[in-house]
Amino acid sequence: MADILKGIRVVEQGTFITGPCAGMMLADMGADVIKLETPGKGDPYRSFRNGFYSAHFQAYNRNKRSLTLNLKDDEDRSVFRDLIAQADVYIQNFRPGAAARMSADWETLRAINPRLIYCSISGFGQTGPYVARPSYDSVTQALSGFLGVATDPANPRLLGPAMADSITGLYAAMGIMGALVERGRTGEGRHVEVSMLEAMMHFAVEPFTGFFALGDVPTALDRPRLAQAFILRTGDDRLIGIHLSSIEKFWDNLVTAIDGQDLAADPRFAQRQGRIDNYPVLLDALNAIFATRPRAEWLARLAEHDLPFAPVNDIPEAASDPQAEHLGVVVPVTDRTEGAQQAIRPAFTVDGQRATSVRAAPLIGEHDEAIRAALKGTPGLWPERAPAPSAPLYEAAE
Template sequence: MNNALDSILVIELGTVLTAPLAGMMLADLGARVIKVEHPSGGDPFRRHAGKLYSPHFSSYNRNKESIQLDLQSDSGKADLLTLLARADVLLENYRPGVMARLGLTEAALKEINPGLVWCSITGFGTEGPYRDRPCYDAVALGLSGLDSLMLDPEQPAMTGPTISDNVTGMYASYGILGALMRRGCTGEGARVEVNMLEASIAFSPEGFAQYTRLGICPMPHTRVAISQSYAFPCADGRLVTVHLSSVEKFWQAFVAVIERPDLLIDERFLTPGLRTSNYSLLNEVAAQIFRTGTRDEWCERLAQHDVPAAPVYTVPEVMEDPQVKQAGTFYEVVHPEHGKMVGIHRPVTIDGARGPTTRAAPVLGEHSAAIRAEFKLG
């Protein structure tokens, strides 16, 4: 079961993030993923550290094989068609029109492989006024409204991890799995289309429900005020995050931790609704108190009172956390050219197991010779 997709062959024409993440998720479930890369340097993500095996690339391309094909050449196109004739899935994130210019239309692909599941990832879809615009994570974050829920309008600053790219890749893998499930029943292939704008909108449905049902246009603090989520700086300069929700026992325990029983009878904070309305004021009161102790001291006290809270870890601290170590979240593998690699296991276990043996991301063209021999390519 942990190799649920071990009979599935995926041909990935993916670069940077969206398609590579989707391909990696399928590979983590046991699919064989052959990544097709241009001979001149392959996936542009390879070069982010000045070489052809950047940390960015290796973190999105584990468990894959790499073959170099020049799709601008007749021989490269012929080789790709040979691969696609035997494939189960084609995964690509080209701009609209690129596949057609390569001669890879839906009709052409159906002719050589009626059961093929073709997943196309774009920025905005194949129709509409933005169809031909370039799209990256920051663009999708802005257009989808996600930025309006994260950026301080007074002092806007882009921070944090990639969101739109990753979410789009996840939705793509979800669509592919659904299409494969249907194909198992009907034998028919499918065209799966995912775009970054809609995937990003779908990732955060709550704000749209608030607007359409309640007439509330959410802002950066809207959700955190309702959920009573806080981040407090401590005396040692580190942070603690607290999430009280609307559960009264957590509020009472929090008040006990900060030793402010008067807040329980303060008319501004008597109910969850009042604490939401006066979120900024309550945040200011508590923040002053948290500056009197270290992060670890506050975390210990919060844990003793069963308050939902956590230290705000740096990346190195995450890797040393006892819960993370117990779970075995990270793995090590030795790459023959690049030495020890540390990666993150798929965050899903099936029957208690992590899945197939993890292989490091391939070097450019690492499997070209073997794949050419196996598929009898030109």
């Protein structure tokens, strides 16, 4: 794949998901991401489940290098400062105040490298009444309002995988890349801050806008009801998702596909607004029809018509889906000594090129010797990187 961030060096001092996810996004686009870990301990996600190289850790740390540093040690602190001096980006997701205690705060690192893009990720922000609280994915799903519009209050459940963590990492990566673009114009670094709370509230921008505009309190049923989206159970106890949206032909095509003329004749369902108003009744009626045949038969019938539909796949089914196989979504993992042999590639295609493999997440301290030697000037050990411009690449608009 085209390494569009080739030449960008990232120092990631992240644990669990938010910081590592942001670093992974940059690494997937070709940045040289150096993951800093404490000797002997490492990212706690390494031992989240079984051993010291959990699948959870592998998921968010591919395409990176690992360097172990003890920032209580004078020599390692010197290595850290040398590394920051040559970095483009620094990422941390410590609790507020922790970075300052280890002399890794924005003011300290900016004095070392004024071009540095510094990204700090937190649960609730760097200040405020909740600043001292610990935060995790489920807490943010609840506090942000997202869970209120995503789960049935009669049967409440958290949504997985860790959505708030991953989404926050994506927002952090986007903020970092924006700051890198600006640095191309100004030559100056920036301090990018993102909290899980802010990320998830922004992610739920549509229901918030509905509340601000209409005064209605959104519920979990609103989206599927208005979009005419249904999860239907088939005769072999499998699930199919259908999304009819606002295009009338989709309803007409569904009626034809399922021989549902009786539904079409029902005055409650004759118009789209009636189908919205009577959504629970329509859902029951559709489930009764879909219970008469196995999923494979329904999928074949639906495929004959112009309908937005899909089987509700489990992970093995999704990995082997014909469209996913056509797109080459599952790729081999290279440079591995243990762990998964396959991974999901980065989602983007650039100029027709996409990743055909990913590098395995590093073992702890795997690149200690090479990175320390490179910092001492040994040639050829740093990946190629773009030199810093002596002046801004672009002039600011008047």
